[in-house]
Amino acid sequence: xxxxxxxxxxxxxxxxxxxxxxxxxxxxxxxxxxxxxxxxxxxxxxxxxxxxxxxxxxxxxxxxxxxxxxxxxxxxxxxxxxxxxxxxxxxxxxxxxxxxxxxxxxxxxxxxxxxxxxxxxxxxxxxxxxxxxxxxxxxxxxxxxxxxxxxxxxxxxxxxxxxxxxxxxxxxxxxxxxxxxxxxxxxxxxxxxxxxxxxxxxxxxxxxxxxxxxxxxxxxxxxxxxxxxxxxxxxxxxxxxxxxxxxxxxxxxxxxxxxxxxxx
Amino acid sequence: xxxxxxxxxxxxxxxxxxxxxxxxxxxxxxxxxxxxxxxxxxxxxxxxxxxxxxxxxxxxxxxxxxxxxxxxxxxxxxxxxxxxxxxxxxxxxxxxxxxxxxxxxxxxxxxxxxxxxxxxxxxxxxxxxxxxxxxxxxxxxxxxxxxxxxxxxxxxxxxxxxxxxxxxxxxxxxxxxxxxxxxxxxxxxxxxxxxxxxxxxxxxxxxxxxxxxxxxxxxxxxxxxxxxxxxxxxxxxxxxxxxxxxxxxxxxxxxxxxxxxxxxxxxx
Numbered sequence: 001x002x003x004x005x006x007x008x009x010x011x012x013x014x015x016x017x018x019x020x021x022x023x024x025x026x027x028x029x030x031x032x033x034x035x036x037x038x039x040x041x042x043x044x045x046x047x048x049x050x051x052x053x054x055x056x057x058x059x060x061x062x063x064x065x066x067x068x069x070x071x072x073x074x075x076x077x078x079x080x081x082x083x084x085x086x087x088x089x090x091x092x093x094x095x096x097x098x099x100x101x102x103x104x105x106x107x108x109x110x111x112x113x114x115x116x117x118x119x120x121x122x123x124x125x126x127x128x129x130x131x132x133x134x135x136x137x138x139x140x141x142x143x144x145x146x147x148x149x150x151x152x153x154x155x156x157x158x159x160x161x162x163x164x165x166x167x168x169x170x171x172x173x174x175x176x177x178x179x180x181x182x183x184x185x186x187x188x189x190x191x192x193x194x195x196x197x198x199x200x201x202x203x204x205x206x207x208x209x210x211x212x213x214x215x216x217x218x219x220x221x222x223x224x225x226x227x228x229x230x231x232x233x234x235x236x237x238x239x240x241x242x243x244x245x246x247x248x249x250x251x252x253x254x255x256x257x258x259x260x261x262x263x264x
Numbered sequence: 265x266x267x268x269x270x271x272x273x274x275x276x277x278x279x280x281x282x283x284x285x286x287x288x289x290x291x292x293x294x295x296x297x298x299x300x301x302x303x304x305x306x307x308x309x310x311x312x313x314x315x316x317x318x319x320x321x322x323x324x325x326x327x328x329x330x331x332x333x334x335x336x337x338x339x340x341x342x343x344x345x346x347x348x349x350x351x352x353x354x355x356x357x358x359x360x361x362x363x364x365x366x367x368x369x370x371x372x373x374x375x376x377x378x379x380x381x382x383x384x385x386x387x388x389x390x391x392x393x394x395x396x397x398x399x400x401x402x403x404x405x406x407x408x409x410x411x412x413x414x415x416x417x418x419x420x421x422x423x424x425x426x427x428x429x430x431x432x433x434x435x436x437x438x439x440x441x442x443x444x445x446x447x448x449x450x451x452x453x454x455x456x457x458x459x460x461x462x463x464x465x466x467x468x469x470x471x472x473x474x475x476x477x478x479x480x481x482x483x484x485x486x487x488x489x490x491x492x493x494x495x496x497x498x499x500x501x502x503x504x505x506x507x508x509x510x511x512x513x514x515x516x517x518x519x520x521x522x523x524x525x526x527x528x529x530x531x532x
Contacts, residue, residue: 024282030333030414034384035407040392044403054398061392065463068385069456107516124289131287131296135325138318140303143325147296151287184527191532192523194465195497199515201460202501207381208452209506217450221457226491232393232458236386239454247447 006168009090011049013164015042016086017156022120024148033082039063039106042085050093059089062099063106066193069200079106083113083163090167095175100190105174107196109166116158123154217242266309266350268426273343275304277422280339281415284332293329298339298364305343309350320346323357330368331375336418337432338367340425363430370437374445379414382452389459464494468531 017023019037026032035041043060047053067081088106091097097105127146134142178186209215224235280301287296302324310317330338342360349355387406394402424432435441468485471478485492504510504518526532 022285022288024286027415028282028284028332030281031411035410040388040395040403040406044400053400057395057398057400057403061395064388064392068388068459068463121289124287125291127287128289128292128296132325135299135321138314138321140307143296143299143303143321147287147300148283188523188527191527192520195519195523197463198497198501199512199519201456201464201498202505203512204381204385204456205502206506207377208449214453217453218457221454222461222495225458225461232389232462235458236390236455239451242454243447243451246450247443250443250446
């Protein structure tokens with residue numbers, strides 16, 4: 001048994017737990033799900049644990065691109081981001097996979113992770129019933145334990161055990177598999193890795209674009225970056241300017257309406 | 265007259281900020297997280313009245329779900345309502361329920377679309393740009409910026425909810441806020457356009473025989489519209505989701521098929 005690799009795998013599993021949506025220890029979702037749970041941050045952490053920060057971050061950025069627009073509400077989730085980040089980046093790194101392959105690997109692992117996450121939510125119904133009973137009895141301690149502590153046991157086991165085992169046992173398997181599969185399949189995984197951000201962005205568009213005419217703003221942003229390459233900060237400033245103008249216009253429109261109301 | 269101190273409110277905020285989703289399940293979600301966060305407040309207010317205390321715990325253990333970070337506003341509002349009730353104002357269970365259920369929806373909508381839809385993608389994109397070649401600075405910037413901005417926002421909203429009571433909701437759902445949000449929405453749409461251009465990568469390897477030379481189709485595309493194929497990929501996904509009402513998983517399967525068939529036919 002490779003003790004060093006086991007400890008590394010265990011640490012990765014523990015961070016996957018700390019970054020999960022229901023782990024409370026890092027100020028709830030604020031420090032957990034939205035910071036430690038992001039693939040960008042996971043890249044740095046996995047890089048530190050496995051001793052190659054640069055590769056970790058490069059893979060983290062690639063996986064983050066596919067999950068850039070993860071919306072956790074409304075049942076549109078198809079992949080659990082924390083499992084995807086820690087399992088995918090760690091395995092991709094240990095197997096020396098390309099970024100495209102790592103992204104595809106992450107999405108696959110995330111899909112399996114979603115099943116475990118849903119299983120945890122089912123288990124939690126039991127603790128909910130006990131917390132409800134505690135509330136009926138006026139038992140504050142019962143609420144604390146059944147809300148904060150007991151549900152974390154399942155969450156911890158369902159994250160740490162599978163991720164640790166996957167990283168520990170999967171290393172050899174994944175690198176052998178990558179060597180064995182034909183080049184066409186690797187190309188497909190790379191193409192898919194480049195396509196996946198389109199899905200997340202489409203979900204965001206579905207959320208933000210309420211009037212068809214607003215599509216022109218999307219096109220403006222796209223063209224700005226596609227034609228003037230690599231200037232996200234410039235685009236953000238430009239977008240803030242446009243947003244401010246729109247706000248001023250609406251503000252004006254609003255106040256004239258109010259004035260008319262008063263005249264009448 | 266029981267009165268809440270800053271200390272109690274801070275404790276209530278901290279409990280909410282940590283334990284909002286810790287016992288999440290399909291049917292209760294943040295219900296018990298809400299009850300948990302009310303504990304320090306209720307303990308203080310109903311110290312001498314165990315029956316009232318029990319009833320208060322019970323009324324805050326019902327289904328509840330909102331965007332937890334901006335939703336701290338509701339906890340602040342409810343704290344001030346509980347304080348008024350403990351001081352003799354006639355506020356019954358139904359009033360608490362109707363206030364909670366009527367704000368949580370709009371607040372979740374706004375919180376999710378501004379945080380997950382605009383704020384997080386923009387911050388991530390900027391930091392990913394810095395970290396693109398393995399520079400840890402971008403990652404560190406993301407961690408520090410996110411924690412500082414969101415934790416202070418959540419704390420501020422909680423306290424505002426407490427001091428202004430139900431009127432504080434206007435600062436988020438009111439008419440002026442709506443105009444502000446429309447503006448933010450536009451900001452978000454422009455930035456995700458940029459996101460699409462930098463992160464969706466699709467190019468063709470098709471070569472068209474042109475006399476003795478071969479015409480590289482991708483170069484032709486780049487000549488008049490860089491990233492045209494990526495744009496088409498995004499538009500296809502958007503069409504499938506918003507017009508054909510396909511689920512994200514189905515669109516994912518379609519993308520897998522496109523990659524497989526595209527590579528087999530020698531398009532990508």
